[in-house]
Each structure stands twice: as structure tokens, then as C-alpha cells.
Amino acid sequence: MSLRWDEIDLAQDLAHVARLKNGTPSVHPLRGPELRALRRLQREDASAAYVFVSERKAPLTPHTVRKIVARAGRQAGIEFHPHMLRHATGYKLANDGQDTRAIQPYLGHRNIQHTTRYRDLAPSRFKDFWRD
Numbered sequence: 001m002s003l004r005w006d007e008i009d010l011a012q013d014l015a016h017v018a019r020l021k022n023g024t025p026s027v028h029p030l031r032g033p034e035l036r037a038l039r040r041l042q043r044e045d046a047s048a049a050y051v052f053v054s055e056r057k058a059p060l061t062p063h064t065v066r067k068i069v070a071r072a073g074r075q076a077g078i079e080f081h082p083h084m085l086r087h088a089t090g091y092k093l094a095n096d097g098q099d100t101r102a103i104q105p106y107l108g109h110r111n112i113q114h115t116t117r118y119r120d121l122a123p124s125r126f127k128d129f130w131r132d
Contacts, residue, residue: 002050002060003051005042005049008051013029014030015028015029017108022110023109052065094121094124095123100115
């Protein structure tokens with residue numbers, strides 16, 4: 001929510017992720033669609049210190065982000081909150097067969113047990129048990 005432009009490295013295609021709740025900070029790669037959107041945002045207001053700002057140029061509050069996400073969910077016909085996007089990421093990575101130990105730092109979990117829940121529900125976890 002209070003993502004600052006100095007945490008985004010557009011030249012190296014990286015985002016420096018600070019964590020709340022005692023999570024582990026990390027650096028994530030940025031891909032084409034994200035880079036294009038970020039560059040467009042930066043062109044719109046190069047003087048802004050924060051990536052996502054209100055009309056008053058202040059960083060978006062957690063309450064405002066929850067409202068925006070809830071509104072988008074209603075328009076899509078589903079109800080969800082922002083943290084569900086984080087869980088969806090964990091499940092997506094596990095379903096794609098990513099290693100749990102790789103997902104752990106990506107999500108910033110200090111404890112592997114917080115990450116294994118995504119793997120435990122992934123149907124692909126048994127995929128290569130048997131060979132014909």
C-alpha cells in the first residue's frame with residue numbers, strides 16, 4: 001500500500017518487498033505487464049514518492065485498498081479481500097509445482113509450516129508418484 005518508488009528498480013526489473021508481521025524481506029522480479037504499468041504510472045506523476053497515491057498524493061491507506069479490492073470483486077461477481085490475493089499466489093505457485101522451499105521466501109514466511117498449506121492442497125503433489 002505504501003510502496004515507494006525507491007523500492008522499484010525499473011532498470012533492473014526488480015521490486016524490493018518489505019514485509020509486515022515479522023516477514024522476511026525479499027526482491028522480486030518484475031515482468032512485462034507490470035513494468036509497462038509501473039512506467040505508465042511513473043510518467044503520470046514523476047514527482048510522487050509513492051507508487052499508489054490518493055488524489056491528495058498521499059499513499060493509499062489499508063482501508064482504501066480494501067475498499068478498492070472489494071469493489072472490484074463485487075463487479076466480478078465474487079467477494080474477497082486483499083489478503084486472499086496473497087493466498088491465491090501461494091496456491092498458484094504450489095499448483096504449478098514450485099518447490100515449497102522456494103515459495104517460502106517468495107511469500108516472506110519465516111516458518112515453513114505457513115507455506116506447506118499451499119502444497120498440501122495442490123492436486124499436483126502426487127503427480128509423479130507412479131510411472132506406467
